[in-house]
Amino acid sequence: MIRSAICGIGSALPKKKMLNSELEGIVETSDAWIVQRTGIRQRYIAGKDETTVSLGASAARAALDNAGLTVADIDCIILATATPNHTFPASAVEIQNALGMSHGFAFDVQAVCSGFVFAMTTADLYLKGGMAKRVLVIGAETFSRILDWNDRSTCVLFGDGAGAVILEAVENQSGTNSDRxxxxxxxxxxxxxxxxxxxxxxxxxxxxxxxxxxxxxxxxxxxxxxxxxxxxxxxxxxxxxxxxxxxxxxxxxxxxxxxxxxxxxxxxxxxxxxxxxxxxxxxxxxxxxxxxxxxxxxxxxxxxxxxxxxxxxxxxxxxxxxxx
Missing domain, CATH: 3.40.47.10 (Thiolase/Chalcone synthase)
Incomplete structure (x- = not known):
């Protein structure tokens, strides 16, 4: 039996950290109110030179390094995002290019906050179906670009960043819960x-x-x-x-x-x-x-x-x- 196992993981955050205290100067709110209602104390906000693609590519490189792999070992890239760089092409294709990968295939999945879970499930099906041996799954967002910074009910909640895992097909497993x-x-x-x-x-x-x-x-x-x-x-x-x-x-x-x-x-x-x-x-x-x-x-x-x-x-x- 084939199982889809994580063999590498990576992440990337923008350079700018925004504390709740900074939001007090933008909208009518307070650090105490935000922490009490949400548990959030800070978030990271993408700069002009940081995008969903650049953050996603950075997280992907970190995952490859963590796994001891190169892009030559990857068959497919699935990016979960609701904030792509462009309406089209898919930002996954742009990440593929940024990584120097010209083989295989890449596409986006859009299920907003559930996107990474949906992308992982999609990758699992590709691996179990034999269409890929390793899939790079990325979740990357720049939600700061779609926030209304005058709306205190939403602008205090969101941040930017990216995370990535590499899923690989592991064969000859037992089919029991002890499988990896x-x-x-x-x-x-x-x-x-x-x-x-x-x-x-x-x-x-x-x-x-x-x-x-x-x-x-x-x-x-x-x-x-x-x-x-x-x-x-x-x-x-x-x-x-x-x-x-x-x-x-x-x-x-x-x-x-x-x-x-x-x-x-x-x-x-x-x-x-x-x-x-x-x-x-x-x-x-x-x-x-x-x-x-x-x-x-x-x-x-x-x-x-x-x-x-x-x-x-x-x-x-x-x-x-x-x-x-």
Whole structure:
């Protein structure tokens, strides 16, 4: 049996760090209010010379270095982003070129904050189907470019960054939960909630980029139930219980959502990876950035059971259970 296992991981952040105190001079808010409501203390904001492509390429190079591989070893690049450099071509193709790769294929996946989970699931299918041996999966965003900096309900939440993993096909596995790699993937969407979290522009409608708009209370109301449902589906599909989980790596949108989800799932606080305080909500980059932090600081080790989850505009939501 073929399993899709992570063999390399990398991340990249913009040079500029923005503290909550800086936002006090832009909109009517305070550090105390932001921390209490969201858990966010800072975020990184892309400079003029930093883009989704440049950040994604940097994270990709770091993942290749971590794996001890070169672009010659990669068959496919899948980029999860809602903030591409251009309407077309896909920013994944631009990253492919930036890496000096002219073979294989590259494309974007757009599921907003769930994008990385959806991209990982897509890569898993390519690997299990024999269409690729190694897939570079990237989540990269420059959400600061689509924020309304006069809207204090949204501009305090988001940041920029990128994370990447390399998934490789590992053959001759047992087909049991002891296998290394992805054990279960679940993803969902429901377009009835489009107007709860969206960007009010686009090439086919306004011919503008638009700005992010969100009904925060509505998102919170649905988030915990949707997140826990797909996580429970991963547990049910494998027969693994929440108590067996070593690490829970959630989408870093809001600490209150993370805490409520972990509590409902019965996952102990010390097993939850939290980076929202440092990065803010980086959309599709959120999960791989958090994953990279926990791997690099030594928390996530070989053999650990790790649950990834995310929920984003659409609504879209998904979860992946991995044996590290």
């Amino acid at each position: 790699g992805i054990l279960a993937c679940k993803q969902r969407s429901d377009g009835a909630y489009v107007d709860k979290l969206y960007v009010d522009g686009g090439p086919s409608t306004t011919q503008t980029t638009g700005h992010l708009r969100m009904e925060g209370r509505e998102v919170f109301k649905h988030a915990v139930g949707m997140i826990t449902d797909v996580v429970d589906e991963c547990f049910s599909a494998t027969g693994i219980s929440p108590s067996e989980l070593d690490w829970f790596v959630p989408h870093q949108a809001n600490k209150r959502i993370i805490d409520a989800s972990a509590k409902k799932l019965g996952i102990a606080d010390h097993k939850v990876v939290i980076t929202v305080d440092q990065h803010g909500n980086t959309s599709a980059a959120s999960v791989p950035l958090a994953l990279a932090v926990a791997v690099n600081d030594g928390r996530i080790k070989k053999g650990d059971l790790v649950m990834l989850e995310a929920m984003g505009g659409g609504f879209t939501w998904g979860a992946i259970l991995i044996r590290w």
